[in-house]
Amino acid sequence: MRVLIVGNGGREHALAWTLLQSPQVQQVVCVPGNGGTATLERCSNLALSPDDFEGIARFALVHNISMVVVGSEVPLSQGITDALTQQNLAVFGPTREGAQIESSKAWAKALMQEARVPTANAEVFTTAEAAKTYVRQQATPIVIKADGLAAGKGVTVAPTVAAAEAAIDLCFDGQFGAAGYQVVVEECLLGQEVSILAVTDGLTIRPLLPAQDHKRIGEGDTGENTGGMGAYAPAAIVTPALMNRIQAEILEPTITALRDRNIDYRGVLYAGLMITPAGDPKVIEFNCRFGDPEAQAILPLLVTPLEKLLAACTQQKLEQFPPLEWKPGAAACVVVASEGYPGNFKKAFPITGIEQAETTGAIVFHAGTQRKQQVLVSDGGRVLGVTAMGNDFEQAIAQAYAAIAQIQFEGMYYRRDIGYRVRTVSSPQN
CATH class of the missing domain: 3.30.1490.20 (ATP-grasp fold, A domain)
Known part of the structure; x- marks a missing residue:
């Protein structure tokens, strides 16, 4: 199987890395990819823009791409799935109409009200x-x-x-x-935030492990919102009983409401939830793709071959798919950003120490990096996502920080309290 991934962030690096764990995946091509995907074995970058739907389709058809996985919400909102499926390509990612669940909060709110999904x-x-x-x-x-x-x-x-x-x-x-x-x-909802990433073929929906993100730039959840400064999985606050409620009260009704609107939704439905002090789940927002950095914490724990799971979604065969298998323990991802993010920041600084970081057992997922004349340099606000696994959360987070200690670039910044909410009952909505 040959897979093409659209996107250039840490999430896309994590998707490529996970797919390549399977011997059934011969090759992964990332459009446009980053400095990390460029060095993965059996992986290559393709210098096309994510909105060049014609170029992506032509490459996929000529090179016998089995499946296109769209990582970013922007091309989904622009209709990449619609364009590629017209060329008879298998695409994991919703259509433009379905992507409105993220691209328009007003549209999503109306859908939730129609489906009686609990929300603010x-x-x-x-x-x-x-x-x-x-x-x-x-x-x-x-x-x-x-x-x-x-x-x-x-x-x-x-x-x-x-x-x-x-x-x-x-x-x-x-x-x-x-x-x-x-x-x-x-x-404003109060409680603990939880990210529920679920895969769906439009008929059946299966949640992945629950995760918890840290959206604010500052420690103790202070300062501006960001795309996410770190995550861990599984989030213990989501008990099996609570997950059953989330499935019945949120995931299933939402997929039904999409289907009632004749929307063929095949991809990720990512529910950003608030678990209130009373223990009730309420939707803060929906996203139409894998979370970043949640994917970097969830996917390394997945035992089930990812390509088989995503293919089952594109083929509308998820109902027959066997139960998902997961590694025991926990995973944590800490994001390393450029100084000044999420505002103005400088880039093009050389990055060192990644090989040493990975000798600790951690996985370094690249987000905003680029290779210039064989030198790895910073190329974005969120630069790296350092993920580690352990028998429990404490071990995973300690290993992630031990790996970060090996990495250096000018102005690097990261939160030192990722996971503090694992012991916290409530926090303000991000």
């Missing part, structure tokens, strides 16, 4: 003044969300009315481009 109360606004008028009548803290895709940075948990109004102005003043021209204002 919310209103949608197309003008700043109307949104501000509503906010002045609500309790704080309150959550302001840019409606469209904003790379994980379009959400503000406003502690005061003034902060909420400032967040609304940022949206309508173009801080997030077209993503902010419509805003969702919703109540």
Whole structure:
């Protein structure tokens, strides 16, 4: 089997690495890939843009690609699956219509209300003044969300009315481009956040191990939102009984609602949940792809061949697929970022110590890296995701930090408290 992965982040490196654990996968091609995927055995990068659907289709057809796995939400929202399936290519990832579950928070909120999926109360606004008028009548803290895709940075948990109004102005003043021209204002849920990544063929849906992300840039969950600064799996707060509730109250109704809208959804349905102090799961948001960095913590624990699982989804054969098998223990991923992220940051700094880090048993997934004249350099805000596994969470996180101690580049930054919420009962919504 030959697989083509669309994307260039840590998630895509983790997908390629996991697929290549199987002897059934002869080759993986990443479009465009990064400095890490460039050096994986049986893996190569292809210098095409993720929105070059025609070029990707032509390459896939000429080189007998068995399956295309779309890692990023942006090409999904642009309709890559629609374009490639028209060329009779097997694609793991929802259609443009299905990807609206992430690309439009207003659309997703309407779907949840229609399906009676538990979520925060919310209103949608197309003008700043109307949104501000509503906010002045609500309790704080309150959550302001840019409606469209904003790379994980379009959400503000406003502690005061003034902060909420400032967040609304940022949206309508173009801080997030077209993503902010419509805003969702919703109540602030309290509890512990959990990420449930589930795979589906549009008929059947199977959750993977629950994970917990750390979205804020600062330790103790302070500072700005990011795309994610670290994750661990499995999240112990999700007991088997709670997972059954999530399946029955959230995953199944959502897939049914999509199907009722004649949306053929084959890919990942990623539910970002808040587990309230009462133990009830509520949806903060949905995503239409693997989480990043959650994938870097979940996929290394997967024993079931990933290519077989994804192929079952593309072929609508998930109902007959055997139960998923997992390694015992836990995994933790710590993100190493560029100084200044999620704001302005410098790049092109040489990175050293990755080989030494991997001698500790950790896996270093590349996110924002590039190879220039055989030198690995930083090329993004989130640069690396360092993942380690252990018999328990404490061992996994200790090994991840031991590996990070071997890595160096100018301005490198990482949170030193990834996993602190494993012992915490509640935290504010990110």
